[in-house]
Amino acid sequence: EFKALLTDNVDASPISDTVLEDMSNKSNPLLVQMNSAVVLYLSAAGAAAPGAVVNIAGRQRMLSQRMSKDALLVSMGIMTTRSLGDLQTYRNLFATSFAGLKDGSSSMSLPGTNDSCILTQLDVIEGIWNDFSTVIDAVISAGAITPAQLTTIATLSLPLLTESNVAVTQYVEEANAGSATCVTTTVTTTLPPTNPGSASGANALEAGAVRAIMAVAVLRLVLFMS
Numbered sequence: 001e002f003k004a005l006l007t008d009n010v011d012a013s014p015i016s017d018t019v020l021e022d023m024s025n026k027s028n029p030l031l032v033q034m035n036s037a038v039v040l041y042l043s044a045a046g047a048a049a050p051g052a053v054v055n056i057a058g059r060q061r062m063l064s065q066r067m068s069k070d071a072l073l074v075s076m077g078i079m080t081t082r083s084l085g086d087l088q089t090y091r092n093l094f095a096t097s098f099a100g101l102k103d104g105s106s107s108m109s110l111p112g113t114n115d116s117c118i119l120t121q122l123d124v125i126e127g128i129w130n131d132f133s134t135v136i137d138a139v140i141s142a143g144a145i146t147p148a149q150l151t152t153i154a155t156l157s158l159p160l161l162t163e164s165n166v167a168v169t170q171y172v173e174e175a176n177a178g179s180a181t182c183v184t185t186t187v188t189t190t191l192p193p194t195n196p197g198s199a200s201g202a203n204a205l206e207a208g209a210v211r212a213i214m215a216v217a218v219l220r221l222v223l224f225m226s
Contacts, residue, residue, distance in 0.1 A: 001026070002023075002026045002027065005019065005022060005023060005026065006023070015076075017076070017078055020072070020073060020076055020078045021078055021079065023069070024069065024073055024078065024079065024083075027065075027066075027069055052108060052109040052110055053101070053110060053111070053171050053175075054168065054171060054172060056097050056100065056101060056108060056110065057101055057164070057167055057168045057171050058168050059097065060094060060097060060098065060101075060164045060167075061161055061164045061165055061168070063090045063093060063094040063097075064094070064132075064157060064160045064161050064164060065157070065161060066086065066090045067087055067090050067091060067094070067132075067136060067153075068153055068154070068157040070083040070084070070086045070087040070090070071083075071087065071136070071139060071145055071149075071150060071153045072150070074087070074139060074144065074145050075145045075147075075150045080143075084139075084140060084143060087136060087139065087140055088140050091133060091136050091137070091140070094129070094133075095129075095133065096108075098122075098125070098126070098129065100112075101113070101122065101167075102119070102122050102126075113171075113174070115170070115174050115179055115180050116182070117170060117179070117180040117181060117182035117183075118167065118170045118171065118174060118180050120182060121163065121166055121167050121170055121180075121182075121183070122167060124163050125160070125163045125164055125167060128156055128159050128160045128163060129160065131152070131156055132152075132153065132156045132157075132160055135149050135152050135153055135156075136153070166183055170183075
């Protein structure tokens with residue numbers, strides 16, 4: 001049902017408020033259940049990674065998509081107050097969870113990691129997150145989002161999701177094999193260039209960002225089902 005909602009509207013212009021509200025209401029429960037299912041799959045496969053590590057590392061992927069969705073809703077004026085509040089909550093949770101995964105956290109039952117390949121991957125994620133969170137913080141502070149900011153979020157959302165997914169795999173590999181495999185993953189989302197100084201350019205930026213964020217949501221489903 002949610003996949004049909006996305007695929008039926010990914011090329012729509014404009015996307016109606018009703019569709020966006022429907023997407024918001026249906027996406028969070030779906031993301032929560034998908035993350036829980038991933039943990040169950042890992043358990044069924046005999047993965048030895050500590051449950052908290054796998055669960056929280058997997059949750060990072062979900063949080064990146066929640067922030068992208070809420071930024072989109074703010075840009076469209078859909079449930080703005082709630083979306084800004086959720087954006088702050090998910091931003092803080094991503095940041096504290098990332099620190100715990102890297103350095104350890106007794107409150108989250110995270111031991112941290114000394115694996116060089118995982119640390120290298122976390123550095124990649126941190127670089128993307130620094131750029132992503134800078135824009136998120138500006139949106140929260142202003143209580144609004146510009147077309148250029150929305151485009152930046154859409155551009156960084158896919159790499160943040162993909163690189164976080166790599167880290168989850170590495171944590172499981174470390175637990176099963178004693179060490180993780182170093183990988184080189186570079187994902188870039190490039191939106192068509194427009195002139196943001198004009199009204200038509202701003203509208204094109206926003207439309208492109210909306211399609212990119214919805215496309216990432218479809219990718220999230222594909223990653224889960226593959």
